[in-house]
Amino acid sequence: MSEKKIIAVVGATGKQGGGLARAILADPYGGYAVRALTRDATTERAQQLVKQGAEVIEANNFDEESLVRAFQGAHGAFIVTNFWEHLSADKEFQEATNLANAARRAGLKHVVWSTFEDTRDLVKDDRMPTLQGRFKVPHFDVKAEADELFRASGVPTTFLRTTFYWENLAGNWRANRDEDGVLTLSWPQGDSPLAGIASDDIGAVAYQILKGGDEFAGQTVGIAGEFLTGNQIAEGLTRAIGEPVVYRPLTADAFRALGYDEGGNMHQYYDEFADNFLGQRDLNVVRRIHPRLQTFDEWLRLHADTIPTD
Numbered sequence: 001m002s003e004k005k006i007i008a009v010v011g012a013t014g015k016q017g018g019g020l021a022r023a024i025l026a027d028p029y030g031g032y033a034v035r036a037l038t039r040d041a042t043t044e045r046a047q048q049l050v051k052q053g054a055e056v057i058e059a060n061n062f063d064e065e066s067l068v069r070a071f072q073g074a075h076g077a078f079i080v081t082n083f084w085e086h087l088s089a090d091k092e093f094q095e096a097t098n099l100a101n102a103a104r105r106a107g108l109k110h111v112v113w114s115t116f117e118d119t120r121d122l123v124k125d126d127r128m129p130t131l132q133g134r135f136k137v138p139h140f141d142v143k144a145e146a147d148e149l150f151r152a153s154g155v156p157t158t159f160l161r162t163t164f165y166w167e168n169l170a171g172n173w174r175a176n177r178d179e180d181g182v183l184t185l186s187w188p189q190g191d192s193p194l195a196g197i198a199s200d201d202i203g204a205v206a207y208q209i210l211k212g213g214d215e216f217a218g219q220t221v222g223i224a225g226e227f228l229t230g231n232q233i234a235e236g237l238t239r240a241i242g243e244p245v246v247y248r249p250l251t252a253d254a255f256r257a258l259g260y261d262e263g264g265n266m267h268q269y270y271d272e273f274a275d276n277f278l279g280q281r282d283l284n285v286v287r288r289i290h291p292r293l294q295t296f297d298e299w300l301r302l303h304a305d306t307i308p309t310d
């Protein structure tokens with residue numbers, strides 16, 4: 001058998017990269033091997049990857065030389081940067097700069113860059129505050145700005161436009177008990193559907209794109225698993241946990257007033273530009289790439305026990 005092609009996976013200990021690592025490791029005859037990048041190879045998550053058959057290598061997105069070493073000899077890479085680690089668009093851009101440079105210097109044949117659209121292409125007025133000097137939704141817009149770094153690197157790149165993970169429902173976007181004791185989702189999303197996805201499916205789609213190679217190089221692929229309104233998400237949660245969950249939307253201004261500028265702008269964008277956001281994510285295309293794409297109910301069947309009810 002010919003040697004396996006190595007995929008360097010940035011964020012392999014996290015949700016998106018972890019999904020890709022699992023997809024590759026679950027396909028031992030697929031011809032690909034995982035090289036998992038982490039800042040600390042001694043953590044439980046990193047060691048778990050070793051046990052599952054991945055090569056684990058230490059690298060830091062703020063240290064370009066470490067990234068060149070980690071990418072050397074690899075066929076391709078999945079690249080994700082974590083805005084929430086530092087909440088700084090400028091720092092995220094620096095990470096992307098180092099990663100794109102390293103991909104070029106290591107001579108990678110294919111990169112899948114986990115990105116978003118630039119909300120400023122549509123939000124051209126002051127309906128929402130400008131954040132961090134020049135952004136509307138910084139963690140979207142800066143990733144879109146960084147697309148150019150990968151184009152300029154000359155490395156064949158696929159621009160994978162991701163979306164809201166359902167895993168958020170077990171974390172910062174969980175249902176909380178309202179004053180009346182009812183588990184309540186309160187987001188400024190109006191009645192517009194939210195494009196959601198199982199984070200594992202982002203990795204699974206990325207794997208198929210890397211396998212597809214030339215077919216996807218230079219392409220932008222928008223992904224989602226299902227489009228659901230707040231009410232439909234609440235109904236799904238109700239079915240899954242056996243206790244009523246309701247959706248009580250608030251205005252984007254009210255959400256921002258709670259201190260959530262970034263999230264308020266993001267939901268306002270999802271709501272007021274829903275046609276555009278959803279329109280760029282063709283579920284039939286995603287399903288053609290990855291036929292086992294999960295619906296929300298399928299995801300809930302596997303993850304109901306992670307939904308907090310306290």
Ligand SMILES: NC(=O)c1ccc[n+]([C@@H]2O[C@H](COP(=O)([O-])OP(=O)(O)OC[C@H]3O[C@@H](n4cnc5c(N)ncnc54)[C@H](OP(=O)(O)O)[C@@H]3O)[C@@H](O)[C@H]2O)c1
Pocket residue numbers: 010011012013014015016017037038039040059060061062080081082083084085139162163164165166168
């Ligand atoms: N939450 C959502 O719904 C959603 C949806 C779409 C896109 N996103 C985007 O997803 C990104 C986060 O990805 P995720 O959710 O997969 O991450 P995650 O589960 O929070 O894990 C973070 C990952 O990033 C790695 N990492 C962080 N800083 C690093 C650095 N300086 N150098 C090298 N690796 C570093 C961590 O590795 P170690 O700790 O092992 O070093 C870890 O694997 C964010 O930028 C966000 O905008 C989020």
